[in-house]
Amino acid sequence: MEPLPVSEIHSSLPQWTSVIQVIEASHTKTTHAARASRVYRRFVFADSHGVKVSAVAFDGNVARIEGLLVPFKKYCIGGASVEEIPKPTLPDLYRFFWIINKDTLIREVFEPDMPSLPPYFHLTPFTSFQHLADSQASINMMGVVLYALPKRESHLDAPLVATRDYVVVDQSNMPILLTLNGDLESGAGDAISDSIASIESKPVIIAVRVRVKTDNYLSLCTKATSTILVSPRIQEAARLEHWYRSNRSALMSSVLEKHYCDPLLLLPPVSDAMLSSISDVVAPTQFPMGASWIKGRVSVDRLHRLWHLACPYCFTPNNFIETLGISCVAFLKDLYVFPRARVKLVVTYGTASINVIALGYEAEKLIGFTAYQLSQAEHEGVTLNLRVADALDGRVLCCYVSRSPESVQLAGVSFTIVTSYWVGDAIPVND
Structure with a gap:
């Protein structure tokens, strides 16, 4: 069967396959319904034309796809349920979402080289954060996690929400705090903590749809729709890891000197x-x-x-x-x-x-x-x-x-x- 572009797949199509690249993959979450709770994972796929589709796996299918659908790898996928999005969307957006079920076939498409970020996946450099602080904008960023501050509990929401601040940096040498809240802290935060202990290497993360705040002069925080990709296997992350290894002494000194709360580094005078x-x-x-x-x-x-x-x-x-x-x-x-x-x-x-x-x-x-x-x-x-x-x-x-x-x-x-x-x-x- 010849793979179809995402735009040609709809709920009336009996059989289909499509070659997609995984753009986002959430950690496992739990939804609390009226009678029972369900575990699920959300994904965002895109085809070679840049058309995106959201997908979700529930309960036993979450375990069934363990190890598959790794961010930025390509897969041939077919047999998922195709459902129309209940809310109206813009005319040029794909009108359906996919539900991964027991009949869904997923096969990795082998590529000889490590994948790279697709051209439509925009990363905001750290030096541009000040132009977006306290606005309605959501950004994507990539950085090396240098350090994790102690966990704390926020009492502004009920029930209590666990939060944690992480010091992240990119090649601009401007360390900044990223706050993970709630499920993201218990999911992605645990994955970060497992790989942050070594000084020789530190995890690279991509934070999707986070906001820039003026807390601590400049900082980042997650929201309900944010996703954290930990240690993505892409060329851009590999280059960032190499940069960290070449500069790790100076970078770890910046943490000890608390450069992440220094206004002269985060917000120097402007012309x-x-x-x-x-x-x-x-x-x-x-x-x-x-x-x-x-x-x-x-x-x-x-x-x-x-x-x-x-x-x-x-x-x-x-x-x-x-x-x-x-x-x-x-x-x-x-x-x-x-x-x-x-x-x-x-x-x-x-x-x-x-x-x-x-x-x-x-x-x-x-x-x-x-x-x-x-x-x-x-x-x-x-x-x-x-x-x-x-x-x-x-x-x-x-x-x-x-x-x-x-x-x-x-x-x-x-x-x-x-x-x-x-x-x-x-x-x-x-x-």
């Missing part, structure tokens, strides 16, 4: 060509801009308190006057709050202006006082607002800003400074 206009940043739109670089002269809100008490884990502020214990909503723990610096600014360029706030270390960097010094001064009856305003007013600041979290927006400030640099300071500029 004027990379700046966004303040009017564009503040303009109301259906889909707000992500994080952006802006520049302008600053003025300090002289009436705004320069510190607050916050949860030591999620940094959520509260209105307690003294350092008393609180029950944090996010972590469901009785905690002792601690002082955290803040400074509210107006940044003006031409006729446009924007209200921003700097928090924590970024506020301390701007105002020249630690949160402890600010709280002690206030307890001693010393007000530092005027001194800070006199030192900062009129200076030109280049800052990377993003929309504030809800807890900050309630205080009337819509944008938070992720990091900033005074214009004129002797810091290399990133073009």
Whole structure:
């Protein structure tokens, strides 16, 4: 039987085969239905024309295909159930999905050379992450996993969700944190942990449909539709593995020095060509801009308190006057709050202006006082607002800003400074 392109396969076709390349393969997941749970794995295939089709295997068929359908290998497949997608799709997309059953035939297509990424599989370089942070965009990335931080539990969802941060890097030498949540941590995370112990070699991963966040300056996080491919056997991954082995001493030193939370490495100063206009940043739109670089002269809100008490884990502020214990909503723990610096600014360029706030270390960097010094001064009856305003007013600041979290927006400030640099300071500029 002559293999057919994916676009010619439909639910009325009695028999068919097709040669496809596996583009995505999830780890084994469990769905909890009303009466019983089911295990399943999801796949994405593509033919030589780049037409993609989703496929799924349930229960006993998951074990039956163990060792098959390896990402980026090619297979001749036939006999799967072809079902129409219930939701309407765009006219140019394939209208069906496949269900792998006991009658499905799967045969690997031998290739003499290691496969490579198909041309339509786009990887975002680490140096482009800042242009997509806190936006609606999902990206694909490939990197070497250098280190795994301790596991933790998130209390923002019920039931408790296990999460873990991994330090990943590519040839840009910009290590960054990738957070795996829930099933991805228990599935792909375990596979990563099994192969990360050796210093001689580290696993390469491809993260599919992850988001760029401004947590920890710049970081990546998974979402419900994300997929993690661990140690894909492709030419691009092999080259990345070789690069790691040639640079492993410097790369592991970068982990010890915590380069993955260094703003100078993750978000160095930029040239004027990379700046966004303040009017564009503040303009109301259906889909707000992500994080952006802006520049302008600053003025300090002289009436705004320069510190607050916050949860030591999620940094959520509260209105307690003294350092008393609180029950944090996010972590469901009785905690002792601690002082955290803040400074509210107006940044003006031409006729446009924007209200921003700097928090924590970024506020301390701007105002020249630690949160402890600010709280002690206030307890001693010393007000530092005027001194800070006199030192900062009129200076030109280049800052990377993003929309504030809800807890900050309630205080009337819509944008938070992720990091900033005074214009004129002797810091290399990133073009």
